[in-house]
Amino acid sequence: MSKVHFSVQVRLVSDLERSKRYYADVLGCDVSDVWAVRDDFALGFKLIQAAKAEDVRPNPSGDNKMVPWDTYAYVETHEELDQLYEHFKARGAQFIQEPVLEHQDWGDWKDFVLIDPDRYAIAFGSGKKGS
Template sequence: MFEQQIAVNQRAKFGQTIQVRLVSNLGRSQAYYRDVLGCKIDEWGHAERDHMCFLLQQAVSIEDVQPNRVSQKRSDYPTEWEGPDQAWDTFIHVTWEDLDALIEEVRGKGGRIATEPFTGAHGNWEFKNAYIQDPDGYNLVLGAMRQIQDK
Protein backbone atom coordinates (compact mmCIF):
# COMPACT_ATOMS: atom_id res chain seq x y z
CA MET A 1 0.00 0.00 0.00
CA PHE A 2 2.77 2.45 0.97
CA GLU A 3 4.61 1.73 -2.32
CA GLN A 4 1.45 2.45 -4.30
CA GLN A 5 1.07 5.84 -2.58
CA ILE A 6 4.65 6.77 -3.45
CA ALA A 7 4.10 5.80 -7.10
CA VAL A 8 0.91 7.88 -7.28
CA ASN A 9 2.59 10.92 -5.70
CA GLN A 10 5.69 10.80 -7.89
CA ARG A 11 5.70 12.72 -11.10
CA ALA A 12 7.56 11.56 -14.19
CA LYS A 13 10.49 13.80 -15.08
CA PHE A 14 11.61 15.20 -18.39
CA GLY A 15 15.28 14.75 -19.20
CA GLN A 16 17.77 17.15 -20.69
CA THR A 17 16.43 19.23 -23.57
CA ILE A 18 18.47 19.13 -26.77
CA GLN A 19 17.55 21.59 -29.46
CA VAL A 20 17.70 20.20 -33.01
CA ARG A 21 19.10 22.72 -35.47
CA LEU A 22 18.90 22.25 -39.24
CA VAL A 23 21.98 23.80 -40.85
CA SER A 24 23.00 24.58 -44.41
CA ASN A 25 26.52 23.16 -44.11
CA LEU A 26 27.05 20.60 -41.35
CA GLY A 27 30.87 20.76 -41.43
CA ARG A 28 30.89 24.55 -41.23
CA SER A 29 28.38 24.57 -38.37
CA GLN A 30 30.27 21.89 -36.45
CA ALA A 31 33.47 23.92 -36.81
CA TYR A 32 31.70 27.10 -35.63
CA TYR A 33 30.11 25.46 -32.59
CA ARG A 34 33.43 23.77 -31.74
CA ASP A 35 35.95 26.53 -32.52
CA VAL A 36 33.92 29.67 -31.75
CA LEU A 37 31.44 28.55 -29.08
CA GLY A 38 33.78 26.03 -27.46
CA CYS A 39 31.43 23.06 -27.78
CA LYS A 40 32.45 19.43 -27.75
CA ILE A 41 31.19 17.83 -30.98
CA ASP A 42 30.45 14.12 -31.11
CA GLU A 43 29.98 11.77 -34.06
CA TRP A 44 26.18 12.13 -33.80
CA GLY A 45 26.32 15.90 -34.30
CA HIS A 46 25.74 16.97 -30.71
CA ALA A 47 27.36 20.31 -29.90
CA GLU A 48 27.62 20.56 -26.12
CA ARG A 49 29.15 22.97 -23.63
CA ASP A 50 28.18 23.22 -19.98
CA HIS A 51 24.34 23.06 -19.91
CA MET A 52 23.93 24.08 -23.57
CA CYS A 53 23.30 21.31 -26.11
CA PHE A 54 22.30 21.28 -29.77
CA LEU A 55 21.93 18.47 -32.26
CA LEU A 56 23.23 19.82 -35.55
CA GLN A 57 21.67 18.18 -38.60
CA GLN A 58 22.25 18.80 -42.28
CA ALA A 59 19.19 20.35 -43.94
CA VAL A 60 17.95 18.73 -47.13
CA SER A 61 17.75 22.15 -48.79
CA ILE A 62 18.66 25.73 -47.88
CA GLU A 63 14.93 26.52 -47.65
CA ASP A 64 14.71 24.16 -44.66
CA VAL A 65 17.05 26.40 -42.63
CA GLN A 66 14.61 28.79 -40.98
CA PRO A 67 15.75 30.84 -38.01
CA ASN A 68 12.88 32.27 -35.99
CA ARG A 69 11.39 35.62 -36.84
CA VAL A 70 10.52 38.33 -34.34
CA SER A 71 7.57 37.35 -32.16
CA GLN A 72 4.42 39.40 -31.78
CA LYS A 73 4.36 41.81 -28.84
CA ARG A 74 2.13 40.93 -25.87
CA SER A 75 0.60 43.23 -23.30
CA ASP A 76 -0.20 40.50 -20.77
CA TYR A 77 3.26 39.72 -19.38
CA PRO A 78 3.49 40.25 -15.60
CA THR A 79 5.58 43.42 -16.13
CA GLU A 80 5.63 46.25 -18.66
CA TRP A 81 7.80 44.17 -21.05
CA GLU A 82 5.98 43.27 -24.27
CA GLY A 83 8.50 40.86 -25.76
CA PRO A 84 11.82 40.94 -27.56
CA ASP A 85 12.62 43.41 -30.32
CA GLN A 86 14.65 40.83 -32.23
CA ALA A 87 14.22 37.17 -33.08
CA TRP A 88 15.27 34.54 -30.54
CA ASP A 89 16.16 31.02 -31.61
CA THR A 90 17.75 29.90 -28.36
CA PHE A 91 17.76 31.64 -24.98
CA ILE A 92 20.68 30.64 -22.77
CA HIS A 93 20.67 31.68 -19.11
CA VAL A 94 24.09 32.83 -17.93
CA THR A 95 25.29 34.61 -14.82
CA TRP A 96 25.59 38.38 -14.83
CA GLU A 97 29.33 38.07 -14.38
CA ASP A 98 29.77 35.51 -17.21
CA LEU A 99 27.82 37.32 -19.94
CA ASP A 100 30.50 39.86 -20.90
CA ALA A 101 33.27 37.26 -20.64
CA LEU A 102 31.38 34.89 -22.96
CA ILE A 103 30.77 37.66 -25.51
CA GLU A 104 34.48 38.57 -25.50
CA GLU A 105 35.43 34.91 -25.84
CA VAL A 106 33.17 34.48 -28.87
CA ARG A 107 34.31 37.79 -30.39
CA GLY A 108 37.95 36.82 -29.90
CA LYS A 109 37.36 33.58 -31.81
CA GLY A 110 35.76 35.38 -34.76
CA GLY A 111 32.10 34.89 -33.83
CA ARG A 112 29.45 37.35 -34.91
CA ILE A 113 27.97 39.42 -32.10
CA ALA A 114 24.64 40.40 -33.63
CA THR A 115 23.65 42.59 -30.68
CA GLU A 116 26.11 43.93 -28.13
CA PRO A 117 25.25 43.49 -24.44
CA PHE A 118 22.45 45.79 -23.30
CA THR A 119 20.58 46.18 -20.03
CA GLY A 120 17.03 46.96 -19.05
CA ALA A 121 14.50 46.27 -16.33
CA HIS A 122 11.23 44.39 -15.94
CA GLY A 123 9.46 45.06 -12.68
CA ASN A 124 11.90 44.25 -9.85
CA TRP A 125 14.38 42.55 -12.17
CA GLU A 126 17.28 43.94 -14.13
CA PHE A 127 18.37 42.03 -17.22
CA LYS A 128 21.38 41.99 -19.51
CA ASN A 129 21.18 40.32 -22.92
CA ALA A 130 23.44 39.90 -25.93
CA TYR A 131 22.91 38.07 -29.22
CA ILE A 132 25.38 35.76 -30.94
CA GLN A 133 24.53 34.74 -34.49
CA ASP A 134 25.67 31.44 -35.98
CA PRO A 135 26.58 30.93 -39.68
CA ASP A 136 22.94 30.19 -40.62
CA GLY A 137 21.55 33.27 -38.88
CA TYR A 138 20.25 31.55 -35.74
CA ASN A 139 20.31 33.94 -32.78
CA LEU A 140 21.65 32.58 -29.52
CA VAL A 141 20.55 35.02 -26.83
CA LEU A 142 22.72 35.12 -23.73
CA GLY A 143 20.55 36.41 -20.91
CA ALA A 144 21.28 37.30 -17.31
CA MET A 145 18.88 38.58 -14.66
CA ARG A 146 19.25 39.84 -11.16
CA GLN A 147 16.88 41.34 -8.66
CA ILE A 148 17.08 45.11 -8.35
CA GLN A 149 18.38 45.99 -4.93
CA ASP A 150 16.73 48.82 -2.99
CA LYS A 151 18.97 51.86 -2.83
Protein backbone atom coordinates in the same frame (compact mmCIF):
# COMPACT_ATOMS: atom_id res chain seq x y z
CA MET B 1 6.72 10.16 -12.59
CA SER B 2 9.84 10.16 -14.78
CA LYS B 3 12.08 13.21 -14.74
CA VAL B 4 13.54 14.93 -17.81
CA HIS B 5 17.28 15.45 -17.27
CA PHE B 6 18.12 17.73 -20.20
CA SER B 7 16.94 18.73 -23.63
CA VAL B 8 18.52 19.73 -26.89
CA GLN B 9 17.36 21.81 -29.79
CA VAL B 10 17.42 20.34 -33.27
CA ARG B 11 19.13 22.60 -35.81
CA LEU B 12 18.57 21.95 -39.50
CA VAL B 13 21.79 23.32 -41.02
CA SER B 14 22.91 24.07 -44.58
CA ASP B 15 26.48 22.78 -44.10
CA LEU B 16 26.95 20.26 -41.30
CA GLU B 17 30.77 20.42 -41.21
CA ARG B 18 30.79 24.24 -41.13
CA SER B 19 28.22 24.24 -38.31
CA LYS B 20 30.19 21.67 -36.32
CA ARG B 21 33.32 23.83 -36.59
CA TYR B 22 31.39 26.94 -35.51
CA TYR B 23 29.76 25.30 -32.51
CA ALA B 24 33.14 23.90 -31.40
CA ASP B 25 35.43 26.83 -32.21
CA VAL B 26 33.19 29.80 -31.41
CA LEU B 27 30.68 28.51 -28.84
CA GLY B 28 33.08 26.10 -27.15
CA CYS B 29 30.79 23.08 -27.50
CA ASP B 30 31.94 19.50 -27.39
CA VAL B 31 31.04 18.30 -30.89
CA SER B 32 30.64 14.74 -32.14
CA ASP B 33 28.89 13.32 -35.18
CA VAL B 34 25.74 15.48 -34.80
CA TRP B 35 25.88 16.64 -31.18
CA ALA B 36 27.09 20.05 -30.02
CA VAL B 37 26.86 20.50 -26.24
CA ARG B 38 28.53 22.45 -23.47
CA ASP B 39 28.26 22.72 -19.71
CA ASP B 40 26.72 19.25 -19.20
CA PHE B 41 23.94 19.84 -21.73
CA ALA B 42 22.98 23.24 -20.28
CA LEU B 43 23.38 24.27 -23.93
CA GLY B 44 22.77 21.46 -26.37
CA PHE B 45 22.04 21.05 -30.07
CA LYS B 46 21.54 18.20 -32.48
CA LEU B 47 22.82 19.37 -35.87
CA ILE B 48 21.07 17.83 -38.87
CA GLN B 49 22.14 18.37 -42.49
CA ALA B 50 19.30 19.96 -44.49
CA ALA B 51 18.32 18.38 -47.79
CA LYS B 52 18.18 21.89 -49.31
CA ALA B 53 19.58 25.18 -48.00
CA GLU B 54 16.14 26.81 -48.30
CA ASP B 55 14.83 24.30 -45.72
CA VAL B 56 16.88 26.10 -43.03
CA ARG B 57 14.53 28.63 -41.44
CA PRO B 58 15.59 30.45 -38.28
CA ASN B 59 12.82 32.15 -36.32
CA PRO B 60 11.73 35.62 -37.38
CA SER B 61 11.51 38.36 -34.74
CA GLY B 62 8.51 38.03 -32.43
CA ASP B 63 5.83 40.64 -31.84
CA ASN B 64 7.40 43.76 -30.29
CA LYS B 65 10.88 42.22 -30.59
CA MET B 66 13.58 43.76 -32.74
CA VAL B 67 15.89 40.75 -32.52
CA PRO B 68 14.89 37.13 -33.24
CA TRP B 69 15.64 34.29 -30.83
CA ASP B 70 16.04 30.63 -31.70
CA THR B 71 17.68 29.73 -28.39
CA TYR B 72 17.79 31.61 -25.11
CA ALA B 73 20.37 30.52 -22.53
CA TYR B 74 20.87 31.84 -19.02
CA VAL B 75 23.96 32.48 -16.94
CA GLU B 76 24.07 33.31 -13.24
CA THR B 77 25.41 36.89 -13.13
CA HIS B 78 26.03 39.92 -15.33
CA GLU B 79 29.76 39.41 -14.75
CA GLU B 80 29.56 35.88 -16.14
CA LEU B 81 27.52 37.18 -19.06
CA ASP B 82 30.19 39.80 -19.82
CA GLN B 83 32.91 37.14 -19.67
CA LEU B 84 30.94 34.89 -22.02
CA TYR B 85 30.42 37.78 -24.44
CA GLU B 86 34.15 38.58 -24.47
CA HIS B 87 34.97 34.89 -24.92
CA PHE B 88 32.64 34.58 -27.94
CA LYS B 89 33.84 37.91 -29.37
CA ALA B 90 37.48 36.78 -29.16
CA ARG B 91 36.53 33.59 -31.04
CA GLY B 92 34.97 35.54 -33.91
CA ALA B 93 31.24 35.46 -33.06
CA GLN B 94 28.95 37.72 -35.06
CA PHE B 95 26.45 39.60 -32.89
CA ILE B 96 23.06 40.96 -33.82
CA GLN B 97 22.70 42.51 -30.37
CA GLU B 98 25.57 43.68 -28.20
CA PRO B 99 25.09 43.39 -24.42
CA VAL B 100 22.14 45.51 -23.32
CA LEU B 101 21.13 46.29 -19.74
CA GLU B 102 17.40 46.83 -19.23
CA HIS B 103 15.89 48.14 -16.01
CA GLN B 104 12.68 46.31 -15.05
CA ASP B 105 10.36 46.74 -12.07
CA TRP B 106 11.73 43.49 -10.61
CA GLY B 107 15.41 44.29 -11.30
CA ASP B 108 17.98 44.57 -14.05
CA TRP B 109 18.19 42.18 -17.01
CA LYS B 110 21.17 42.00 -19.35
CA ASP B 111 21.52 40.01 -22.56
CA PHE B 112 23.19 39.74 -25.96
CA VAL B 113 22.48 37.78 -29.13
CA LEU B 114 24.84 36.12 -31.59
CA ILE B 115 24.11 34.27 -34.81
CA ASP B 116 25.50 31.02 -36.18
CA PRO B 117 26.43 30.43 -39.85
CA ASP B 118 22.77 29.74 -40.75
CA ARG B 119 21.61 32.89 -38.91
CA TYR B 120 20.10 31.02 -35.96
CA ALA B 121 19.98 33.58 -33.15
CA ILE B 122 21.37 32.38 -29.81
CA ALA B 123 20.71 34.75 -26.91
CA PHE B 124 22.42 34.73 -23.52
CA GLY B 125 21.03 36.60 -20.52
CA SER B 126 21.30 37.20 -16.80
CA GLY B 127 19.14 38.86 -14.17
CA LYS B 128 21.71 39.18 -11.37
CA LYS B 129 24.36 41.80 -10.88
CA GLY B 130 26.54 39.41 -8.90
CA SER B 131 28.70 40.08 -5.89
